[in-house]
Amino acid sequence: xxxxxxxxxxxxxxxxxxxxxxxxxxxxxxxxxxxxxxxxxxxxxxxxxxxxxxxxxxxxxxxxxxxxxxxxxxxxxxxxxxxxxxxxxxxxxxxxxxxxxxxxxxxxxxx
Amino acid sequence: xxxxxxxxxxxxxxxxxxxxxxxxxxxxxxxxxxxxxxxxxxxxxxxxxxxxxxxxxxxxxxxxxxxxxxxxxxxxxxxxxxxxxxxxxxxxxxxxxxxxxxxxxxxxxxxxxxxxxxxxxxxxxxxxxxxx
Numbered sequence: 001x002x003x004x005x006x007x008x009x010x011x012x013x014x015x016x017x018x019x020x021x022x023x024x025x026x027x028x029x030x031x032x033x034x035x036x037x038x039x040x041x042x043x044x045x046x047x048x049x050x051x052x053x054x055x056x057x058x059x060x061x062x063x064x065x066x067x068x069x070x071x072x073x074x075x076x077x078x079x080x081x082x083x084x085x086x087x088x089x090x091x092x093x094x095x096x097x098x099x100x101x102x103x104x105x106x107x108x109x110x111x
Numbered sequence: 112x113x114x115x116x117x118x119x120x121x122x123x124x125x126x127x128x129x130x131x132x133x134x135x136x137x138x139x140x141x142x143x144x145x146x147x148x149x150x151x152x153x154x155x156x157x158x159x160x161x162x163x164x165x166x167x168x169x170x171x172x173x174x175x176x177x178x179x180x181x182x183x184x185x186x187x188x189x190x191x192x193x194x195x196x197x198x199x200x201x202x203x204x205x206x207x208x209x210x211x212x213x214x215x216x217x218x219x220x221x222x223x224x225x226x227x228x229x230x231x232x233x234x235x236x237x238x239x240x241x242x243x
Contacts, residue, residue: 108165
């Protein structure tokens, strides 16, 4: 039940988080100084926190969205199925976020 | 819902006649699903691209983002996400904002925001691809 509003809340967060993606792409197109400014922000504690939150919001919203898609198709309405889908989205979202960040640090940290 | 319909003798059209426009059909519902599926398919390539770019300077990032398959992946993702978030935010506004003037202004602002973010990102990606 509570997960339904989390789907909506992460959606709203991602709405504003898209500004980060746009800012980053514009900076890459603008030149070295604009790009290093964005990199500096993303490397700061606040920047890392925002990007980590964005990663979780994106992956949770994705899995939670797949859950809604299963319901749209008319499946997964039994109580145990609903529970499984909901917990799957919650645990899957957190797990995938941590996994993506481990890979990101392993690959990007070495450069 | 279906029980109510079964008991009534009135046709669906008869029940809604003279109630005014619904302001939205099923078009947005369908587009919301299309863009969602598009992003679900694109998410793995996009995450791979972002990880490829980590720790690189602007020249390196610009070179990667300027390659055709990667630019295409990013363009599709930007278009799908901006479209999806515009529809999603409109649903949120329609659910929570009940003052008619404020609702219209919010929906307009939502459209401006989504289109601006989309076009700014698309412009940046095209600029990276053409190297201008």
